[in-house]
Amino acid sequence: MRFLSAKRRHRAARPLLLILALFFLGVVYAGVAPAGKSNAEQTTTTQVQAGKELFAVGCASCHGLNAEGASQGPSLIGVGAASVDFQVGTGRMPMAHPGAQAPRKNNTYTDQEIEQLAAYVASLGPGPAIPSEEQYSPVGLSEHDIAIGGELFRTNCSACHNVSGLGGALPNGKYAPTLVDVENKHIYEAVRIGPQQMPVFSKESLTDDELRSVIGYLNQLHEEPNHGGWGFGGLGPVEDGFWVWIGGLGTLILFAVWIASKGARAK
Ligand code: HEC
Ligand code: HEC
Known part of the structure; x- marks a missing residue:
């Protein structure tokens, strides 16, 4: 009996150690990894939630309460975070007056609010990221x-x-x-x-x-x-060419007049 149990202990030692090691790893993993993951998930969830609230106040009247689109604005499902960051960051949105094109204007949202709005719209469907x-x-x-x-x-x-x-x-x-x-x-x-x-x-x-x-x-x-030239009202190279042309031609005319007067004197 004594002999048997000693032998068994000996044979069981290795797998037991392995199981213990795995268990220990599992405990460490459970303690560290999922906690980090759920933190990140939580941040996104709060971002999306805050974005949804901002959206209901500033955007839903035109784009619909769930950004599904309404008579005054298109659906935003799948336009992506980049589109929101661009439209709100350049002050185009929220659109002030209906028109052919939303003009650039001063943006009234903070960077953080834009991130939240973008996170909300991105959560509705995949699209270009910031x-x-x-x-x-x-x-x-x-x-x-x-x-x-x-x-x-x-x-x-x-x-x-x-x-x-x-x-x-x-x-x-x-x-x-x-x-x-x-x-x-x-x-x-x-x-x-x-x-x-x-x-x-x-x-x-x-x-x-x-x-x-x-x-x-x-x-x-x-x-x-x-x-390297003059701005001429920033109208571009065509305008530059025009002035060079005028200036060049003017110089030539003056030169011709000067030659003509010299020639007349020589006679
Ligand atoms: C067919 C015409 C067309 C072409 C080609 C084009 N764009 Fe545009 N671009 C536009 C229009 C129209 C807008 C304004 C859209 C709006 O206000 O919603 C615009 C807006 C922009 C803006 C935003 C500027 C602002 O006021 O915030 C940038 C930046 C821009 N374009 C860069 C480019 C670049 C870089 C290229 C080439 C790779 C390019 N565009 C090609 C028509 C064009
Ligand atoms: C007064 C109505 C109105 C309000 C308010 C408004 N929008 Fe818009 N939005 C429009 C219209 C109309 C267009 C399409 C015309 C254009 O792009 O210029 C548009 C276009 C957009 C686009 C581009 C969609 C695409 O296809 O890429 C985005 C993104 C957007 N809006 C986001 C927002 C956000 C975010 C808010 C709130 C902060 C907002 N809008 C508030 C009317 C509105």
């Missing part, structure tokens, strides 16, 4: 990258926004706004969500790196709007 800073910050771009950004801008954007990014009119009382003083994050978001008449540029047609170059180009363009 970008992280690495996605839109032009820090670290080379001159070469920025030159590529300029080319991309002229190919994809200047038809509506003008080569100098100063905006332009579109049919039916709509317009492409100026891009001067638009936050980099909002440039990124506009390109990915395509508000109103603007097309959506997917990551396949314009990669994040290419978009960063475009942002870098726009920053540089509007930091030094003179391009």
